[in-house]
Amino acid sequence: MDAPALSNMQMRDVETLIHPYTNMQAHRATGGQMIERGERIYLYDDQGKRHIDGLAGLWCAGLGYNEQELIDAATEQLNRLPYYHIFGGKSFEVAIELAEKLKEKFPVPMARAFFASSGSEANDTQVKLAWYYNNAKGRPEKKKILARKKGYHGVTIVSGSLTGLPNNHRAFDLPVDRVHHTTTPHYWREAEEGETEEQFVARLASDLEALIEQEGPETIAAFIAEPVIGAGGVLVPPKGYFEAIQPILSRHDIRFIDDEVICGFGRTGEWFGSQTFNIQPDSVSLAKQLTSAYAPLSAVLVDQDMAEALEAQSGEIGTFGHGFTYGGHPVGCAVALKAIEIYESRRIPEHVAAVAPRFQQHLARAGEHPLVGEARGVGLIGALELAPDKSGKSAFTPPAKVGVKFQDEMQARGVILRALGDTVAFCPPMIIKEDEIDALFEPVEAALDATMAWARSEGLL
Numbered sequence: 001m002d003a004p005a006l007s008n009m010q011m012r013d014v015e016t017l018i019h020p021y022t023n024m025q026a027h028r029a030t031g032g033q034m035i036e037r038g039e040r041i042y043l044y045d046d047q048g049k050r051h052i053d054g055l056a057g058l059w060c061a062g063l064g065y066n067e068q069e070l071i072d073a074a075t076e077q078l079n080r081l082p083y084y085h086i087f088g089g090k091s092f093e094v095a096i097e098l099a100e101k102l103k104e105k106f107p108v109p110m111a112r113a114f115f116a117s118s119g120s121e122a123n124d125t126q127v128k129l130a131w132y133y134n135n136a137k138g139r140p141e142k143k144k145i146l147a148r149k150k151g152y153h154g155v156t157i158v159s160g161s162l163t164g165l166p167n168n169h170r171a172f173d174l175p176v177d178r179v180h181h182t183t184t185p186h187y188w189r190e191a192e193e194g195e196t197e198e199q200f201v202a203r204l205a206s207d208l209e210a211l212i213e214q215e216g217p218e219t220i221a222a223f224i225a226e227p228v229i230g231a232g233g234v235l236v237p238p239k240g241y242f243e244a245i246q247p248i249l250s251r252h253d254i255r256f257i258d259d260e261v262i263c264g265f266g267r268t269g270e271w272f273g274s275q276t277f278n279i280q281p282d283s284v285s286l287a288k289q290l291t292s293a294y295a296p297l298s299a300v301l302v303d304q305d306m307a308e309a310l311e312a313q314s315g316e317i318g319t320f321g322h323g324f325t326y327g328g329h330p331v332g333c334a335v336a337l338k339a340i341e342i343y344e345s346r347r348i349p350e351h352v353a354a355v356a357p358r359f360q361q362h363l364a365r366a367g368e369h370p371l372v373g374e375a376r377g378v379g380l381i382g383a384l385e386l387a388p389d390k391s392g393k394s395a396f397t398p399p400a401k402v403g404v405k406f407q408d409e410m411q412a413r414g415v416i417l418r419a420l421g422d423t424v425a426f427c428p429p430m431i432i433k434e435d436e437i438d439a440l441f442e443p444v445e446a447a448l449d450a451t452m453a454w455a456r457s458e459g460l461l
């Protein structure tokens with residue numbers, strides 16, 4: 001079949017934009033999908049068709065698309081002070097207030113907040129801070145960072161190196177040295193024949209210990225992890241995982257960086273993923289739902305030990321030579337403060353916990369379909385991993401075609417999801433109601449049936 005003729009807007013798009021995470025060649029033939037406006041959990045395209053946004057934008061628009069209080073907070077701040085910075089000791093109250101609020105909300109004591117604009121910048125900063133810290137402590141050799149295969153931490157040179165996904169490295173000459181990846185905590189895929197979940201966790205702990213021994217604990221500064229791996233396929237850690245690995249890291253004086261960029265602010269049914277999974281981090285990365293995505297803002301929270309080391313080292317050097325023009329942007333800070341106020345007053349984490357069982361039941365039911373290898377999730381985040389069978393040991397070849405087909409079948413039925421290889425992620429705005437969760441899943445069975453018929457016809461099954 002010939003590709004459909006592109007509309008004028010699609011042509012302009014193809015001729016002008018470099019689209020992230022897009023096959024640019026294929027995009028030239030098919031054209032893009034134009035989104036015109038949003039309302040609560042719905043997006044409207046340029047044909048006026050309504051879609052449920054099953055991924056909250058990119059796991060971030062937690063309060064949906066027309067939250068007037070966020071718009072008002074941004075407008076008021078734009079009228080008062082549309083921009084200023086906090087370089088060279090300058091400051092303004094909305095940044096101070098947000099830092100105070102984040103320290104108050106995070107369950108593990110944190111001493112200071114550093115602001116940037118994106119999750120990648122936050123994690124890049126985490127690595128630079130870990131290096132600066134160890135130089136301050138007189139341990140210049142303690143610089144390596146451990147991450148996990150399939151973890152996602154962003155795309156800058158260092159955060160892209162922390163990310164443990166081949167397509168983020170391939171042809172970009174990444175990862176840089178100093179970054180090492182340990183085993184993915186995904187029981188269904190990674191467990192060995194006959195291994196119980198408990199035994200699997202013990203093996204992950206011993207893999208980590210072995211990597212630390214091999215590299216030398218005196219050379220390792222930090223370990224970074226998402227409570228739930230998001231873009232790597234929505235991988236919920238097995239029971240006892242963080243409890244098993246944290247003592248190993250502490251024993252070797254390796255700092256724990258908690259990447260809460262997706263999990264933070266209610267996604268798991270608690271304020272932070274660290275509470276759901278019993279993590280005691282030394283520093284934290286926040287972004288996405290920090291502002292419900294209405295303004296780009298990220299934050300790094302650091303403990304007292306780090307704060308003291310930064311202060312001492314900057315005193316020695318004469319400055320803390322790091323910072324972004326838009327780090328602590330007043331509009332971002334005002335929107336974040338309002339978003340947090342809404343999460344509190346409308347009890348959004350509690351709402352997520354209340355509706356999560358319905359969401360997870362739908363996922364589990366979809367998991368019974370023969371095309372679904374595993375259904376998994378926690379709170380209002382989940383995924384269906386499509387596979388030829390349910391063994392956890394088989395996968396489609398070539399990969400990523402079946403997942404994209406299911407994503408497209410869902411989109412044709414009015415639900416926007418995101419295919420991550422052959423795993424399709426669900427992460428709707430946190431304000432979603434129970435009947436809307438039913439509507440989100442309503443087309444799943446028909447879309448799976450259509451995808452399975454297509455996979456057979458293509459010889460993929």
Ligand SMILES: Cc1ncc(COP(=O)(O)O)c(C=O)c1O
Pocket residue numbers: 058117118119120121123152153154155226230231259260261262287
């Ligand atoms: C856990 C996590 N960390 C970091 C990032 C990178 O954030 P950004 O795309 O804002 O740079 C993401 C983005 O999806 C993420 O999911």
